[in-house]
Amino acid sequence: MTQTLSIPTVAARPRRLLPATIAFAATATVLASLFLAAGAPSPLLPIYESRWGFAPWLVTLAFGVYAVALLVTLLVVGSLSDHVGRRPLLLAAVAVQAMAIAVFLVAPSIEWVLVARVLQGVSVGAGAGAFGAAIVELAPERSKRFGALFVSAAVPIGLAIGSLFAGLVAQLSSSPATTVWVVLLALAVAGVGVTLFVPESTTPMAGALASLRPRIAIPRRLQSRFAATIAVNAAAWMTGALFLGLVPTVVRDVFHLESPLIAGVGGAVAFGSGAATSLLGAKVGAHRLMIVGAAASVVGSAAFVGSVVLAAFPLVWVAAVLGGVGIGAGFSGTVRSLVPSAHPHERAGLLSGIYVVSYTALGVPAIVAGLFLASAGATAVAAVYGMVIAASAAVGIAAQAVVLTRSRSIA
Structure with a gap:
């Protein structure tokens, strides 16, 4: 029974x-x-x-x-x-x-x-x-x-x-x-x-307690390539923080628009553009994709700085679209340039390293920018923030150009 x-x-x-x-x-x-x-x-x-x-x-x-x-x-x-x-x-x-x-x-x-x-x-x-x-x-x-x-x-x-x-x-x-x-x-x-x-969907294995120890392990053979992605990835996620964390205040204080819909659409345009770029760029080489994304970040951040300095609201939308291209291409290119080259037991540590850069750039600059809003004003803070994004993206373009040059010389 x-x-x-x-x-x-x-x-x-x-x-x-x-x-x-x-x-x-x-x-x-x-x-x-x-x-x-x-x-x-x-x-x-x-x-x-x-x-x-x-x-x-x-x-x-x-x-x-x-x-x-x-x-x-x-x-x-x-x-x-x-x-x-x-x-x-x-x-x-x-x-x-x-x-x-x-x-x-x-x-x-x-x-x-x-x-x-x-x-x-x-x-x-x-x-x-x-x-x-x-x-x-x-x-x-x-x-x-x-x-x-x-x-x-x-x-x-x-x-x-x-x-x-x-x-x-x-x-x-x-x-x-x-x-x-x-x-x-x-x-x-x-x-x-x-x-x-x-x-x-997976079979559990031993080592759960040991896995709780925070660690970032970038394989030695990928460390120089990882370093070359930092500036591009940071620019991408600083742009994300800009449109989710700072733009709602800029829309109100600089353009004197009390519309939460405009703030919401700004974030939607930026991240929607990023999602489309990530999907459409699937067949583009990772390093070229990062260069495209970093270039878009430079032009997009310049458009954003121009929008706040000139009080030209239409430029915000140009910045959102181009910044979104930078988000999607920068992050997707970073992941694709590194993860496929890692062995299975190396991927968790490598992804942790990528995410450390991503979420540090997403959170810390936004907090720092917020500390200066009251004393410097939204216009000045937004302009400086945009210039920092452009500088980081420009460094990223140079780094990726070096990587491509080296790969051609080896080939």
Whole structure:
């Protein structure tokens, strides 16, 4: 009798899980939703500032602490899913995201918003690697390449949709923050429910505790190539911080526009352009793609500086499109120039190094810029910020030109 009972119990368990193809699509959707929620606060922060009357630098701090929390979490638990399995990290990430959105929903002050942003950073930092690996592992064999492309494009796609959604709601709704967070909380809860039925896609292995030690391990043979990507990658993510963290304040203080929709569309255009570039540039050589991205960053940052100095608002949109090309080409080119050359056991440390550059550039400059908003003013801060992006991108072009010259001489 025991045998008769145990057999259907064991057999029934797999049937409660999603088929791999559906799980692939569901996991990809949930990953995009994490970044969608991360992009939503950008158009809402100026509304919080007007409502609660806090210092302008706290707007950029609320953006920057997300990146810092994400970076720290990524360094600690970024490879944990290799040891305990993907599902525990997927569930933890979506559950923490739901907690963050709940805090946003009831937030009575900027301090609560800062806590919510930290929780968002922890959520994405814990889940990004596990979600990315699970998506590729669950993808049908004929769709492995698409799965990898989607993982690289999920960040700009999610941030673009989140920024646009929140900006649109803020423009049309009398209670924008409540509406945005109620919708996103429902999405996060649904994500938790879906993730419960996603099958495990890898075999856990020993070493979970050891994997929690933060480390960045760039293979010796790739160190010079990695160094050559730093300036391009930093310029790309500083541009992302510009449009999500600083542009909403610039739109209000420099152009005297109180429209959260404009702020949301700015982020959406930049990251939408980045996503399109990442996908369309799939067949372009990695080093050439980085040069194109860095050049776009130079011209885009020049357009942005011109927009604030000349008070020429149309140039903001030119800067958003070109800056987005810089984001997509710079980050995608960086990953593609390094990761394929790494052995499987080297990839986690290498990706950690890439993400350290990315999220440091995303968070730290925005926080520093915010500290000078009150004393120097939005025009001066935005102009200097744009020039720093251009300088970093110009250094990146020179570095990549050296790499290409050396590769030709070796060939």
